[in-house]
Amino acid sequence: MPKLFRTMLPDPSGAKPKLGSATFAPGLGVRVAPDPCPDVFPDANGNVGPVNPARGMSVAPMVEALPARLIPRRLQNRFRKAQGDDNQIVWSLGEGPFVGGPVAESLIMRVTSSKHGVVEPESKMQLDEFQKRLADTQSLWRKDEQ
Numbered sequence: 001m002p003k004l005f006r007t008m009l010p011d012p013s014g015a016k017p018k019l020g021s022a023t024f025a026p027g028l029g030v031r032v033a034p035d036p037c038p039d040v041f042p043d044a045n046g047n048v049g050p051v052n053p054a055r056g057m058s059v060a061p062m063v064e065a066l067p068a069r070l071i072p073r074r075l076q077n078r079f080r081k082a083q084g085d086d087n088q089i090v091w092s093l094g095e096g097p098f099v100g101g102p103v104a105e106s107l108i109m110r111v112t113s114s115k116h117g118v119v120e121p122e123s124k125m126q127l128d129e130f131q132k133r134l135a136d137t138q139s140l141w142r143k144d145e146q
Contacts, residue, residue: 001094002101002109004059004117005144007070010089017091019135021057026070026088028138029131030057039118042127049124054110056120057134061098063090063145065115075145092144093137104137 008017008027018027023037030039030048040048040055048055060066063079071082071090094103100110103119106129111117121130 001103002096002098002117003061003092003094004098004103004109004119005061005063005066005090005092006057006059006141007066007072007084007088007090008141009087011138016138017089017141019138020131028057028141029134032127040120040127040130046126046128047124048127048130049121050108050110054112054118054120056110056118059109059117059119060115061117066090072145078146089143090145091141093141104133104140106133107137 009025011018019029021027021029021031023031023035032038032040039057042048068081068083070084071079072084072086072088073082074086076082101108103109106122107119108122109117109119
């Protein structure tokens with residue numbers, strides 16, 4: 001499984017990422033309309049799936065590849081460009097090289113550039129099922145701000 005980085009708010013325990021996602025409250029999930037910045041666009045039947053260009057939950061190959069607005073300011077001593085909300089945490093999942101492939105059951109990561117990828121359904125599925133599959137990875141994410 002590729003090593004993926006993502007900035008998310010913690011759940012109430014502080015030990016795992018928060019489930020769900022919104023533009024100003026990133027978590028483990030994808031945004032859909034009416035969010036102003038949707039990650040996926042379900043079809044008329046409520047399905048999402050691999051499309052071109054790739055659409056899904058954004059991830060990066062390393063902390064440095066995250067946009068400055070997503071790296072918590074408290075990390076400026078290590079990441080000078082950090083401008084993000086200090087309530088957010090940088091999490092990682094996996095250990096392998098940043099190449100496309102399986103992430104979890106029915107989920108794949110597709111590389112969109114050297115600094116970005118998306119986790120998307122392996123095949124077409126209902127949006128609720130996709131969100132559930134992403135949520136099922138919650139215990140696999142680790143705080144990783146090095």
